[in-house]
Amino acid sequence: MNRFQSGRTIRIGLSLLFAAAGALAAADDLPKAETILDKYVEVTGGKAAYAKIHAEITTGSMEFAAMGLKGKMVEFTAEPGESYAELTMPGIGKILEGTSGGVAWASSAIQGSRVKEGDEKDETLLRARFNSDAKWREIFKSAETAGIESLDGKDCYKVVLTPNAGNPVTKWYDKQSNLLSKMAMKSKTPMGEIETETIFSDYRKEGDILLAHKAVAHAAGQEIVLTIDSVQHNAEIPKDKFELPDEIKALLKKTAK
Amino acid sequence: MPRPIVVSVLALACAVVAGGQPALTSAGRQANIDSFEHAWKTVLDKHWDPKLGGIDWQAVHDELRPGIEAAKTMDEARKVMSSMLERLKLTHYGIIPADVYRELDPSDASGGGARDADPGIDLRVIEGHALVTSVEPGSPAAAHGVKPGWEIVRVNGAEMAPALQRIQQQFAASTLLDLRLARSVLSRLQGPKGATVHLDFLDAADRTVSLGLDRVQPRGQLAHLGNMPPMYFWAEWRKVRPDIGYVRFNLFLEPDVLSKTFADAVNGCGGCNGFVIDLRGNPGGIGGLAMGAAGWFMGESGVELGTTYLRGATLKFVVFPRPQPFLGPLAILVDGCSASTAEILAAGLKDAKRARIFGTRTAGAALPSIIERLPNGDGFQYAIANYISQGGKPLEGIGVIPDEEVRPTRRQLLAGQDPALDAAVEWIRNQKKK
DSSP states (O other), rough: OOSEEETEEOOTTTTTTTOOOOOOOOOTTTTTHHHHHHHHHHHOOHHHHTTOOOEEEEEEEEEEEEEEEEEEEEEEEEEETTTEEEEEEETTEEEEEEEEETEEEETTTTTEEEEEOOOHHHHHHTTTTTTTTTTHHHHHHEEEEEEEETTEEEEEEEEEEEEEEOOEEEEEETTOOOOOEEEEOOOOOTEEEEEEEEEEEEEEEEEEEEEEOOOOOOEEEEEEEEEEEEEEEEEOGGGGSSSHHHHHHHHHHHHHH | OOEEEEEEGOOOOOOOOOOOOOOHHHHHHHHHHHHHHHHHHHHHHHHHSSTHHHHHHHHHHHHHHHHHHHSSSSHHHHHHHHHHHHHHOSSOOOOOOHHHHHHHHHTOOTOOOOOOOOOEEEEEEEEEEEEEEETTTHHHHHTTOOOTTTTEEEEEEHHHHHHHHHHHHHTTTOOHHHHHHHHHHHHHBBBBBTOOEEEEEOOOSSSSEEEEEBBOOOOSSEEEEEEEEEEEEOOOEEEEEETTEEEEEEEEEEEEHHHHHHHHHHHHHTOEEEEEEETTTOHHHHHTTHHHHHHOOOOSSEEEEEEEEEEEEEEEEEOOOOSSSSOOOOOEEOTTTTTHHHHHHHHHHTTTTOOEEEEEEOOOOOOOEEEETTSSSOEEEEOOOEEEETTSSSSTTTOOSSSOOOOOOOHHTTTTTOOOHHHHHHHHHHHHOO
């Protein structure tokens, strides 16, 4: 499982969701990627609004409609890159994932617990950066406007972003609203690289931030629908929420030996 | 992400519902046509091989479409859809009648009653004879003194031998033979809770024993998983010898319960000289649980059980070792009724040289699949991936071939022996001596 949400962008990978934002150069007849990315921050609330938020709790649901599976999810995130996400699905149990103190981990009754390593760890930690949309320059080393493409009859700027770790991410921003419409990426997992395409919709305000409340992702032949129910900005998060689970501590101890 | 389901509709013993159904309304006929089209297109879009193994799928559609249009009952419609799916010649494709969901779930709001109650007997067909292999303690069968090794000759007056001979002939060359044979008898034992099934046995002295046995709720708790019909699940662990642990469970479901069972077993038997995982009769479940179960017995990171090939994606079944796994000798018991996830686990640990396999060849039915509900209410199971074990061979149609083939005989069963378990214990003891 990956993160449900980070910053204000719904993200879906094989397991869950990713996000990012970034830019660099652009072709002469297209806006620069950095302009598009900065404008996205602006139309979704503005830098100042993002800067006021230091922690948040997000709730929602995730559905694998073809399999008849639907679960509730909750994610706790805080500066600088602390996160704890929990998906509870009937018949499956809890699927957990988190980042804390530079450790990225995942745990479920199905696969057990594991500490992420290598590229997967770097990629996860990078994407766990709090307020990542507003801080896209810290995450992506390059960005390029690759053209204009039509999505459901609407022209979108296609932006290719290369993060400091992991595979490039392609994003499509609505030319008129500058809101994020689609994202495509390859996620690194121990099981292999998973290609994910995600369509974002149902933008509504949570506090001062405009947020997509629905994301429909296609990964490994399955459609996954994520719905955000609520976002509490600067919510009080229990101190132990980001503490590493005992099994993760035990695995780290074992690795250290 | 929830893992694909790797249990076949073959495992749903009650999936055959009696006929005598009312004629369909025009809405019902249309729902069947929509279901046919949905199933046909799903196979076209989701089969891991875009060429569908060379089948002219459009021709199959055009041939069978008139049949679904003409179907006057649900049974007729299901036969047409099943016929379409049978052309693929693969397991994990099938239609699950809507009634099955209701009949398998006593809590179903539509008031259906469970039809998967049984008298507490497990069996295998050995050399053409339906032999009791175990009797559930406290069950009606146990109360009437039924013993392992007894032969079931008739069920409700119907002779078993001719039916078993027909299946034997039809599936003689198939790895599914043992599973088909056992299911054909087990499905006859099942029925509504409280209803009596009349059985004629041959006891240890070959005398006929006629018993009327009540059907009772199967062992375990009803487990629900998405669109899969609910099934009774149980898991247990114990020591089969003072120094040998033993884990058994009937399905790869309920991850929390199964994980706790393994945790209790490994923690409770940490000083043991060996472990046995008994997968005989286990038809599978959540595919990913093969990785989770293997993690209790693997110390090395990055070991792969095998690879799933989806359309446009390739996923490895990677094992994540638990913090304190059991690393001593590991034996796995399998038989012809071990399928799907059970095969993935056994084959993967065999290929990784982590376990020695005892018993008989498995069912060769291991395709990651999904169960959807069709517009007509039926379930539709379809495979989304092929699975290749780490040894480089597919499990579908081949199965897992044990390191030590051990096939029980009636004499051994009557003597209360379990030759596959005995062989595993012997092997573990020999490892200790080394």
